[in-house]
Amino acid sequence: MTAPAVRSSGYARDALLAAASRMAPLGVQLASAPFLLSHLSPGGFAAWTLTMTTINLFLSADLGVVGIMQRYHGIAIGRGDSALGGRVTATVLTVLGALLVVLAVAGPWISDAILHVVDLPAESADDAGLLFRHAGALAALQLTALALSSYLAAHSRFLAVAAASIIARAVLAGGIVVAVVSGTGLRGLLLAAYADAVVAVLVTAFLCRKHLVREVRGLARAAELSELWAYSWRNQASAFGFIAQRELDVLMAGILLPTAAWVSVSAVAPLAAAASLAPAVLLTPLFTRLSVRAGESLPAAAAEAEVAERAWRSLLLPFGALVVVILPFAAAAWLGPAVDDVVPLTALLSAGFVLSLAGLVRAMAARAVGSPGLETRAYAVLVTVKVVVGTALVLLFGVYGLAAATIVAGASFLVSITRATRKRQIMGRTPPPSARLTAGTALLALACGSAAAAVHNLVDGRLAQLVLLVVIAVAGALGAFLLYRSSVQPREA
Numbered sequence: 001m002t003a004p005a006v007r008s009s010g011y012a013r014d015a016l017l018a019a020a021s022r023m024a025p026l027g028v029q030l031a032s033a034p035f036l037l038s039h040l041s042p043g044g045f046a047a048w049t050l051t052m053t054t055i056n057l058f059l060s061a062d063l064g065v066v067g068i069m070q071r072y073h074g075i076a077i078g079r080g081d082s083a084l085g086g087r088v089t090a091t092v093l094t095v096l097g098a099l100l101v102v103l104a105v106a107g108p109w110i111s112d113a114i115l116h117v118v119d120l121p122a123e124s125a126d127d128a129g130l131l132f133r134h135a136g137a138l139a140a141l142q143l144t145a146l147a148l149s150s151y152l153a154a155h156s157r158f159l160a161v162a163a164a165s166i167i168a169r170a171v172l173a174g175g176i177v178v179a180v181v182s183g184t185g186l187r188g189l190l191l192a193a194y195a196d197a198v199v200a201v202l203v204t205a206f207l208c209r210k211h212l213v214r215e216v217r218g219l220a221r222a223a224e225l226s227e228l229w230a231y232s233w234r235n236q237a238s239a240f241g242f243i244a245q246r247e248l249d250v251l252m253a254g255i256l257l258p259t260a261a262w263v264s265v266s267a268v269a270p271l272a273a274a275a276s277l278a279p280a281v282l283l284t285p286l287f288t289r290l291s292v293r294a295g296e297s298l299p300a301a302a303a304e305a306e307v308a309e310r311a312w313r314s315l316l317l318p319f320g321a322l323v324v325v326i327l328p329f330a331a332a333a334w335l336g337p338a339v340d341d342v343v344p345l346t347a348l349l350s351a352g353f354v355l356s357l358a359g360l361v362r363a364m365a366a367r368a369v370g371s372p373g374l375e376t377r378a379y380a381v382l383v384t385v386k387v388v389v390g391t392a393l394v395l396l397f398g399v400y401g402l403a404a405a406t407i408v409a410g411a412s413f414l415v416s417i418t419r420a421t422r423k424r425q426i427m428g429r430t431p432p433p434s435a436r437l438t439a440g441t442a443l444l445a446l447a448c449g450s451a452a453a454a455v456h457n458l459v460d461g462r463l464a465q466l467v468l469l470v471v472i473a474v475a476g477a478l479g480a481f482l483l484y485r486s487s488v489q490p491r492e493a
Contacts, residue, residue: 058140168200
């Protein structure tokens with residue numbers, strides 16, 4: 001009997017629901033950016049952005065316990081062993097409870113460390129310190145919600161995952177509005193962040209109530225703990241690498257650049273990362289499928305990964321081209337004149353982020369078959385290249401050098417993960433995109449890029465620009481989809 005998690009039907013629906021759940025937090029952050037820019041001081045906005053960045057970094061510092069939820073519940077499904085799933089959940093929740101206590105106690109040290117590294121205006125330092133003290137506790141609560149969401153994802157309950165995320169993010173959005181309107185500033189934003197985290201935990205716990213009550217009975221056994229630990233710390237490092245590639249620009253800007261340039265990067269980098277890395281969430285159901293396949297047969301998992309990568313790269317080529325030529329002008333219209341150098345910074349950052357996406361199916365296959373260390377090493381290469389090359393280019397070219405380093409780092413990740421998975425024989429060589437797809441993508445990018453530039457230069461009014469750019473993006477997306485379908489249909493035949 002074929003496991004429900006690996007049926008082909010409904011994959012597109014599950015992918016879109018996974019996308020909605022993952023993009024909801026970034027959507028709130030990006031939608032609130034112009035609102036906060038106009039109501040907070042530059043130092044206050046930078047402090048809030050850095051707090052969100054710190055939380056995202058802590059979300060990866062969980063010893064990999066969240067990452068193992070989806071894989072090992074998928075393994076349990078493939079083996080038909082629900083008791084294994086119960087032991088995994090109990091172990092993960094125990095670790096996260098201990099992590100919450102540690103991070104809450106360490107809050108003052110975390111705050112002091114951040115304030116010693118970054119240079120904030122004096123009028124924002126006290127409230128910023130308060131935010132930083134609670135960043136660890138907020139991250140631990142969000143990790144608990146993510147762990148329970150991973151259980152739901154492993155059982156292909158992506159509608160429940162999306163509902164939980166959207167409900168919690170709606171609370172956060174409302175809290176941000178109340179904080180700004182009431183004039184409570186950063187302290188009000190802290191309360192909004194807590195409301196978001198607590199609601200996320202309560203909703204996901206309710207959705208997992210049958211599993212928590214009926215199947216969670218005891219911790220993992222000694223042999224299972226050894227396997228879980230060997231997998232989890234490597235998976236943790238990989239998760240840190242994925243978050244780091246999104247957040248390094250903001251952190252490095254805070255250390256290496258003056259306040260004006262830091263504000264620009266703080267506003268532009270999250271937007272570029274969110275739009276450019278958005279397709280990554282479409283692979284969430286694939287990881288469930290590969291994990292279940294790995295529970296049945298490793299060669300079956302590898303074969304399915306190779307098929308998935310061919311389709312993934314055919315989709316990624318037109319998507320990446322459209323992002324690079326349209327997003328910079330949309331970002332300029334969205335963020336407004338308060339932020340400098342939006343167009344070139346967004347173009348450089350988005351190109352680097354999209355380049356790293358090309359290796360994600362291989363990274364996911366390595367995790368699913370139990371070799372997350374390959375992905376870990378690839379992200380270590382990315383981070384090292386970003387820090388070393390980025391520092392050198394900042395000294396030579398300033399903020400543009402930092403953005404350009406993202407392209408070099410993305411290429412290094414792709415080369416590293418491709419070589420590692422081929423050497424381990426996890427996946428073979430993937431043929432390049434067809435000449436038809438490449439030529440069609442070039443023409444599509446030229447047409448959409450020219451139209452977007454014309455709107456940016458000739459149309460007055462930010463709202464009018466945004467509306468027209470959305471129309472161009474929709475038309476480009478339709479063209480990209482037609483190109484993608486024309487490239488994969490012959491292979492399907």
